[in-house]
Amino acid sequence: MMTDSTDAEAWAGRMIRNSISLFAWTVAWVGSLALASFGPGLFWDDQPAPTLIAIAGSVLIGIAMLFANKRHLQAMDELQRAMQLQTMAWTLGAGLVGGVALTLLARHGLVGFEAEIAHLVAFMAVIYMIGSIAGVLRYR
Amino acid sequence: MKNRLKVLRAERDWTQADLALALAVSRQTINAIETGRYDPSLPLAFRLARVFGLSIEDLFQEEDQTEA
Numbered sequence: 001m002m003t004d005s006t007d008a009e010a011w012a013g014r015m016i017r018n019s020i021s022l023f024a025w026t027v028a029w030v031g032s033l034a035l036a037s038f039g040p041g042l043f044w045d046d047q048p049a050p051t052l053i054a055i056a057g058s059v060l061i062g063i064a065m066l067f068a069n070k071r072h073l074q075a076m077d078e079l080q081r082a083m084q085l086q087t088m089a090w091t092l093g094a095g096l097v098g099g100v101a102l103t104l105l106a107r108h109g110l111v112g113f114e115a116e117i118a119h120l121v122a123f124m125a126v127i128y129m130i131g132s133i134a135g136v137l138r139y140r
Numbered sequence: 141m142k143n144r145l146k147v148l149r150a151e152r153d154w155t156q157a158d159l160a161l162a163l164a165v166s167r168q169t170i171n172a173i174e175t176g177r178y179d180p181s182l183p184l185a186f187r188l189a190r191v192f193g194l195s196i197e198d199l200f201q202e203e204d205q206t207e208a
Contacts, residue, residue: 007164008161008162008163008164009161011164012161012164077164077165077166077169078165078169078180078181078184079165079166079168079169079172079178080166080168080169082178136168138177139168139169139171139172139177139178140168140171140172
């Protein structure tokens with residue numbers, strides 16, 4: 001077979017490394033969010049300085065996660081990128097429409113809870129997972 | 141677009157994974173092209189043709205061309 005096995009194996013290795021890197025940064029970001037959310041009450045008695053440091057750390061880790069995601073997307077092949085584009089389009093659209101609708105429902109007292117950003121994040125995560133599964137099933 | 145990828149690959153006794161590795165794409169991409177669910181970009185089509193030692197026209201045909 002006419003192939004450059006070095007390039008091919010490098011691509012496969014890069015895909016694995018980028019996936020692991022993205023997973024690790026995502027876990028770190030979620031952990032930093034948990035620390036920034038619950039740390040003030042549990043660990044440092046609501047002192048502002050450690051809270052600011054925890055939030056700044058979470059933002060920095062979040063930025064690193066974004067770059068890891070960018071590297072992950074750049075290493076994908078063209079079909080994987082097309083699938084990601086479709087999934088992200090659905091996630092963004094559903095997040096926008098669903099987020100605005102939830103805000104309106106909450107503002108007019110039509111839901112039994114207060115609309116929070118966490119609800120939107122969870123909703124978008126569910127849409128992203130459904131979109132990813134649909135993409136895999138469509139092109140399997 | 142129709143293609144002869146599956147036949148040509150079978151003639152050479154290559155697996156989808158072999159071809160995917162040769163082209164630095166996922167096996168899913170090879171399968172999607174073979175089953176006609178995904179039409180590759182021109183650069184990938186050229187790479188496919190090069191791997192098989194054929195021209196793009198030998199690999200891919202328009203639907204109406206094959207029916208004519």
